[in-house]
Amino acid sequence: MQTFHQLFDDVSSTFTYLLIDAATREAVLIDPVDRQCERDLAVVKETGARLVWIAETHAHADHITSAGHLAALTGASTAAPSGCDIKPARKQLIDGDTLTFGSQQLRAMHTPGHTAGSMSYLWEESTAGGIARRIFTGDALLIDGCGRTDFQSGDAGTLFDSLTQKLFRLPDDTQVYPAHDYKGRTVSTIGAERATNSRVAGRSREEFIAMMRSLNLPRPKLIDIAVPANQQLGLVSGRDGATVPHGA
Template sequence: MLFRQLFDPVTSTYTYLVADPQTAEAVLIDPVLEQVERDVTLLNQLGLTLSYCMETHVHADHITGAAELRKRTGCRGVVPKQAQIDCADRFISDRDRLQVGAVEIEAIATPGHTDSHMAYLIDGTHLLTGDSLLIRGCGRTDFQGGDAGTLFDAITQRLFTLPDSTVVYPGHDYQGRTVSTIGEEKQWNLRLAGQSRDAFIQLMNGLNLPDPKKIAEAVQANERCGNVASVMA
């Protein structure tokens, strides 16, 4: 498996490139519109064909690069089932599997940050958690159908039951951290380690965070797979 972690410094968003080097089939998870040129250049340099763009959820802090990548590469767009999107090529459900050559991607429903959120387990070892489980933290739960209790259940019952050695790659990090493991997060994630469900709900409901800077434009555009022109029309 070929695996790359890519970073957008403006929104602190991680995009992931996963590919089968034998078949040269590739997938990008959570691409960012402003980084499409970077991503296409890398695909060309590595001799890869982009088969899919996948989203962990409808993002509120950046506009997805899916529409532009579909236009430039002919890839198919994949989004979580129940996401309020009408332009995707495929909706993926909990425990569905997507094959990219010999690489297997399993969807794990992890709602709570938003009402339609997926984590993706790559070949049973690399867990892309999106905005559900972060390194020493977790995603907020105060908009887009988010719910703190639902997020607690998703992380503790779905993600923390994976082997401790499972490598965690989040959708964001604001302190320069790139990778963790399930075992580390079970021990050191202060929002979750040793916390009761009620205490977690109280903590999350009291964060009072400001809205993401791009929320107004990002959600509308991402509900159209990143088609900015349709939002402006």
């Protein structure tokens, strides 16, 4: 039975990840997207998983999370980086914290720079073939790219330090699973990104900061709606005081 599923929302080019402990079927879902709620529930059901944690890598600017709604539907607990001002998340994660599912652990690594609170999550899964090491990098490290640093407490120098001092110190064969890919790629490795990532490889910290400043990317269309919604885990107060999904 598969223990890892990578799911994709093609409107926002966002990856959602389902990690399952083989023995107990306890599971973690990382970065769910509101419009994919039914799909995610179906995958959880089909795989026999039982969600115990739903974790956010940061307060996304480009789509709305379904974390709050899915937690209410499944009984899972929510976890978010303590520096992201996602107040309803039950566990406010700091660097080094772990989320346990069955005999597995997901370890939070603070990788600020895209946003000040951004976390990556490391899963070292013991398998019959050895250890499968995967890092879920949110929008810190993307495949041949990185998160932008021009809004939401972003800081290019801080992101450079997270990339070079933290993520690139992981073993070469660590598989890199980002929060987005805009070009159809699904996975990379730390070794490949350290060697060839076109934003970081061969650049000094100062050169990286200057390059990030010159990107002039268009503002995400949903940012003014998405960030406050995501800081409530995608829930809003309904007329009777109950919390309901943002778009409901």
